Amino acid sequence: xxxxxxxxxxxxxxxxxxxxxxxxxxxxxxxxxxxxxxxxxxxxxxxxxxxxxxxxxxxxxxxxxxxxxxxxxxxxxxxxxxxxxxxxxxxxxxxxxxxxxxxxxxxxxxxxxxxxxxxxxxxxxxxxxxxxxxxxxxxxxxxxxxxxxxxxxxxxxxxxxxxxxxxxxxxxxxxxxxxxxxxxxxxxxxxxxxxxxxxxxxxxxxxxxxxxxxxxxxxxxxxxxxxxxxxxxxxxxxx
Amino acid sequence: xxxxxxxxxxxxxxxxxxxxxxxxxxxxxxxxxxxxxxxxxxxxxxxxxxxxxxxxxxxxxxxxxxxxxxxxxxxxxxxxxxxxxxxxxxxxxxxxxxxxxxxxxxxxxxxxxxxxxxxxxxxxxxxxxxxxxxxxxxxxxxxxxxxxxxxxxxxxxxxxxxxxxxxxxxxxxxxxxxxxxxxxxxxxxxxxxxxxxxxxxxxxxxxxxxxxxxxxxxxxxxxxxxxxxxx
Numbered sequence: 336x337x338x339x340x341x342x343x344x345x346x347x348x349x350x351x352x353x354x355x356x357x358x359x360x361x362x363x364x365x366x367x368x369x370x371x372x373x374x375x376x377x378x379x380x381x382x383x384x385x386x387x388x389x390x391x392x393x394x395x396x397x398x399x400x401x402x403x404x405x406x407x408x409x410x411x412x413x414x415x416x417x418x419x420x421x422x423x424x425x426x427x428x429x430x431x432x433x434x435x436x437x438x439x440x441x442x443x444x445x446x447x448x449x450x451x452x453x454x455x456x457x458x459x460x461x462x463x464x465x466x467x468x469x470x471x472x473x474x475x476x477x478x479x480x481x482x483x484x485x486x487x488x489x490x491x492x493x494x495x496x497x498x499x500x501x502x503x504x505x506x507x508x509x510x511x512x513x514x515x516x517x518x519x520x521x522x523x524x525x526x527x528x529x530x531x532x533x534x535x536x537x538x539x540x541x542x543x544x545x546x547x548x549x550x551x552x553x554x555x556x557x558x559x560x561x562x563x564x565x566x567x568x569x570x571x572x573x574x
Numbered sequence: 575x576x577x578x579x580x581x582x583x584x585x586x587x588x589x590x591x592x593x594x595x596x597x598x599x600x601x602x603x604x605x606x607x608x609x610x611x612x613x614x615x616x617x618x619x620x621x622x623x624x625x626x627x628x629x630x631x632x633x634x635x636x637x638x639x640x641x642x643x644x645x646x647x648x649x650x651x652x653x654x655x656x657x658x659x660x661x662x663x664x665x666x667x668x669x670x671x672x673x674x675x676x677x678x679x680x681x682x683x684x685x686x687x688x689x690x691x692x693x694x695x696x697x698x699x700x701x702x703x704x705x706x707x708x709x710x711x712x713x714x715x716x717x718x719x720x721x722x723x724x725x726x727x728x729x730x731x732x733x734x735x736x737x738x739x740x741x742x743x744x745x746x747x748x749x750x751x752x753x754x755x756x757x758x759x760x761x762x763x764x765x766x767x768x769x770x771x772x773x774x775x776x777x778x779x780x781x782x783x784x785x786x787x788x789x790x791x792x793x794x795x796x797x798x799x800x801x802x803x804x805x
Contacts (some may be wrong), residue, residue, distance in 0.1 A: 385720045387760045399759055426756050430725040463749065464729050489718065508718075513728040515718030 345411040354407045361389055361402035364415060371415050372424055372453050374431075375490040376403040377540055379563030380499060386490060388424055388453070391415050399423075421457065428459045433466045434513070436485040437543075443556045444544030450488060451543075471516070476526030480538055480548055482517070487545035489515055493537035500566060505531040517545075536562070586615050586690070606632030610676030614687070620657075620694035621647050630675070637671040640694055652697040655779070657704070659688025661711045662768035664775030665701065684775050686768075700797035701780035702787055706734035708772035715765060723766030726757045730773065737784065738798040740791040747788060751777070 340356030347364055354363040359382075364371050374386040382403045390399040394412035402415070414420075431437075431450060439445050471484040494506040494517065505528050509518045519525040538546040539558045547556050590612060594602045603611045610632040616639065619625050623645030630639060636656055640646070647653055655665040664685030666673075673679050677687050695704060713727040733750050736742040754770035754777075761767045777784060786792045793799070 383719070384762060387720055387722055387762065390760055401762075423756060423760050426752070427721055427760065430721050430729070433729075434721075434725045464753075465732065467728070488721075489724070510718070512713060512716035512718045512724055515724065 343407045343409045345407050345409070345413065347413045348415055356407065358407055359403060360391060360405045360407060360413060363407055364402060369415055371402050372457060373403060374449060374453065374488065374542055375492065377492050377560065377563065379567045380492060380495045380540070383491060387427055390420065390423065392417060392420065424457050425459045428454050428457060429462045429464050431488050432462055433464045435471060435487060436468060442486060442544040443547045443551060443553055445553050447557055448544060449542035474525050475549070476524035477531070478526065479533060480525065480535065480546065482525055483545055484516060486543045487517055488543055489517065490542060492540040492542065493517065493546060496536045496540045500563070501532060501534050501536050503530045503532050506537060607674060607676045609678055614675070614690065616690050616692040618644055618692050618694070621651065621696040622694045623648055632676045633674040635672050635674055636666070639675065639692065640671070644694065647694070647696045653694070654697050654699060655695040655701065657693040657695060658691065659686035660691040661708045662765070662771050663688045663691065664771050665695065665704065665779065667779045684778055698795055700738070700793050700795040701776045701783045702734060702737050703797050705772045705776045706731065706738055709734055709769070712765065712769035720762035720766065722757050722760045723762065723769065726753055726766070727769050729753055730757070730770070734773070737787045740787060740798070742788050744788060747784065
């Protein structure tokens with residue numbers, strides 16, 4: 336914790352707050368019960384600012400800024416919700432739903448999927464972009480886990496948790512743009528991966544049903560993420 | 575770099591430095607306009623007699639570049655537009671031919687100096703097809719990290735593809751505008767933020783061509799057919 340960063344005062348949604356200078360807008364908003372939607376962000380992992388759902392309006396900035404990577408500044412005036420932001424967030428969710436094949440009714444994460452619950456929360460009641468219906472693979476070669484690329488939203492949480500927390504770096508990304516895909520090792524079946532320790536952290540940080548445990552029913556496949564902040568806290572203490 | 579102060583600039587900028595040192599800053603500042611000083615190198619390409627790299631003083635008109643240096647359009651064809659600033663720049667129609675070329679004027683007209691690319695387009699080109707071509711480039715250049723650019727450029731390309739196949743509706747045109755706005759305002763980096771520029775500038779100056787494809791299924795340039803565009 337960096338106390339040298341000093342105290343900053345800022346306004347979020349017409350309310351005054353004070354925060355440490357090394358905190359992000361998202362952290363301050365969460366501490367004070369202000370909801371900002373996120374998908375790629377997960378406490379305990381590095382931030383990438385990729386899902387663009389946490390974009391907020393900042394007064395005197397001509398750009399929208401991602402709350403997860405924007406540090407608080409003195410005198411900042413932030414709006415976390417507006418008709419414009421709502422519209423953008425819904426469009427981004429629609430783009431995610433049309434990109435791969437998300438069929439909630441047959442998904443192991445139905446009812447506890449972050450993508451699904453955000454769509455419900457943000458009122459995405461229909462999709463007005465055409466669906467792509469890409470042909471993508473399911474890799475069930477691992478003895479305990481399964482990766483279904485149809486349900487992947489490319490948030491890269493699995494890549495980060497494997498690299499930053501487990502230290503194995505089994506997961507990575509291949510291709511670019513619309514052809515981007517998550518791969519294990521050098522794009523080989525997960526089951527044949529020599530680096531995977533089988534820890535299952537990636538499964539539990541995955542926001543959708545893309546990564547799951549084999550043989551689990553919908554009710555059994557609840558994802559547990561409490562371990563992450565706990566692990567990082569323990570590491571910080573040791574340092 | 576290697577623990578020393580490091581200057582990273584474009585080669586074009588470095589190339590200007592020796593002559594400025596030799597002749598002085600006042601000499602260099604005499605060239606160009608009030609706000610955009612000096613010279614600029616353009617990569618002149620497309621439908622002109624003389625293609626290649628040209629170095630011109632800032633403030634020169636587009637007409638001088640295209641018709642004097644470039645030697646005009648081959649085969650006696652009519653000038654239609656000039657695309658400046660690389661794939662994410664904008665297309666300017668003939669009404670801007672006498673506009674001085676500097677940073678401010680280009681920005682005001684809805685284009686950019688960008689990479690210094692300058693592609694001349696003649697009457698045989700369909701502007702929707704041109705926009706589709708540039709969107710194809712942006713789509714394959716997208717890295718895929720952020721969703722607006724990754725899926726947005728794909729959706730825009732598909733929309734433009736439908737328009738050139740005479741399969742688009744007025745609703746599709748609304749979605750086109752909506753996606754351009756989304757990309758511009760929510761993409762993570764400059765590529766996604768500017769990827770919509772070719773569509774926005776062609777919509778602005780050649781909106782009737784889009785309209786022709788959508789409402790009367792006609793392509794002014796005769797490029798698009800039921801078999802699709804040139805590409």
